[in-house]
Amino acid sequence: MDFELTDEQKMLSETVTRFVAETYDFSKREHALRSADGWSREAWAALAEMGLLGLPFAEEDGGFGGSGVEMMLIMEALGRGLMVEPYFATVVLAGGVLRHGASAAQRAAIVPGVIAGERILALAHDEAGQARHTLAARTTARPAGDGWIIDGAKIAVIHGQSAGTLIVSATTGEGLGLFLVDARADGVSIEATRGYDGVPVASVRLAGVAVGADALIGEAGTGAAILDRSFDEARAALVAEAVGAMAETFDITVDYLKTRQQFGVAIGSFQALQHRAVDMLMQLELSRSMAVLAALSLDGDADQRRRNIAAAKAQIGKSGRMVGQEAVQMHGAIGITAEYKVGHAFKRLTAIDALLGDRDHHLARLVELGGVYPAE
């Protein structure tokens, strides 16, 4: 057992954390949100330059073969900055599908562009009116000549409007398939909006979209297994991002308790608030522990991975809500203004719970899987 980071990991963490603190403060983030894209190409280029976009990809694909721990460190740092750039959408989520499902030829065609920061990917899986977090889709892909014709509609596509390439889940005759779709292809229409957390999000319609045989990732019917694996990796990343957002929220709140004066004293002198700040700290530390568990579970036994990831996601659903709500409350009115970072962290923490299964979903999943601790 060893909870120490290696020197290299420490350096990675320090570098990314410093990068976020120095180049992506709250006003920079506001600026990015107000830009036409709604996110910062400049910050994205900087992430590419630091090699972070290639971190989880294999060395033979031009990446660094980073592990879950490195991903955790990066996501925590990005979480502190509440970064709205497509790191999660492209590198983690869609990238995960490529890592766990795509052929060498597909990866060779796409991954280098991603690593260079030139190519944005988005995963289009969720649909309206479907059971939540199902691995099935109503969108269909039917064989046509050498390729496929895709029809359907997707919602909650994170950074769908930013992406050049979409990965679309669709039901084939043999089960769920995942398809690479050019976002500019005929029949694709994208309705761009923004999530309440500031992150761009889109609805995507696919009307008779023709793709070639080489668009299919894995085989027709392996889509669910690929998503299952990729989603767990993405959940671990979200857990780490939540830890970053919570840590930032906690620090700002404690600072505020020390500086805000009412009744002639710092409000942090009231025990009613002290205990609640301590409760926040406890939730943060529990979440941090679960982020480590999640990061270390990715490459092990699949059954144990699922249990651990579900446990971690359930934990941060609870902690994130508690930390966000308490931070807002202890700030008073300033906590709910858009001009202050805490409210935005609260919103991002809310979104993280909603993504890829909320707390209830994962608790139920744990019940199905037989609990956190495997039976003797």
Next chain:
Amino acid sequence: MNLEFTPEEIAFRDEVRAFFREALPDDLRRKMINREHLEKDDTVRWQRILNARGWAVTHWPVAYGGQAWTPAQRYIFQEEMALAHAPEGSPFNVNMIGPVLCRFGTDEQKRRFLAATANLDIWWCQGFSEPGAGSDLASLKTSAVRDGDHYVLNGQKIWTTQAQHADWMFGLFRTDGSGKKQQGITFLLLDMKTPGITVRPIETIDGGHDANEVFFDDVRVPVANVVGEEGKGWDVAKHLLGSERSGIARIGLSKERLSQLRSLERRLAAEGVLTPAEHERLAFKLAEVEVELRALELTQLRVVSADAHGGGANAAASILKVKGTEMQQRMTELVLELAGPAGLATAGHDWVSAAAPFYFTMRKVSIFGGSNEIQKNIIAKTMLGL
């Protein structure tokens, strides 16, 4: 003890219910159901409909347009209003400045303001809080210095809800800084068009623009606009803050939301969006909320009835505020959970896209009106003697 309404009360309920059904414009009902933002004009329109019926300011003294209702009638009225999806009028007019003027206003102030306030011909805002004076309101600093027949105001208010729409402000200003902080505060009425007033909007996390900063730069206010006496504004403010008791928990609103949640629950289960297991979990949570809501409702009725029998239930208002706001917030969590990832997108005009902004904005209810921490301090002090 008896939980039944009397036949008279039931007849009253039916009358109120019928009125709301007929009088509430459809577009307003729809906006309320979808949690859409109400425009100023929406609120004005509705308050005038209520006022025409004599029901805009029911708890004001009868002489000024109020109704001599029993506490049970007031309770029924509020509950029916919420169940009908009717908006509330302007709280600043109805619950704050109106009762204050009825009690402390000069004859001239009453003549000038009361009828116009009830009809929302004047839109009021509340200038109490300042950057340095929130929970500790009495530490406010914005100054009013006497100069002949006028005061000259300098300083800043903050969080002033809907100041951008307001015709007039009622506020607290420091006319004397030499004594205890509760002394030397004066309650003033000012025309928002007076030169030297600047309103700056503050955006909130739900994307709304209801909050503002208001700056005063040598703003001249006639001495005739003092309410009560110079330097005695704190007493007026205390009266105002304590005046609206019976509706503070907003049970009717929570009941209406619960019934909306129930129909959503059924619809989503029928559509297969909720799996049977998810449905069961949700039903369980709703049952839990319902138990607490019923307990709170009965507590409120006990308070109301103690009021009617002259019992001193003042600190009970703090209990109702804390538990009532917790209930309102809990309801928004459940809707948020139901919306799921589809609720991320903020475009659209349905309950799904309204779920998250509503959850965010309702965090305010435990902050304003005396934060829930301050309410608990009041309970500890006045009920427990701690």
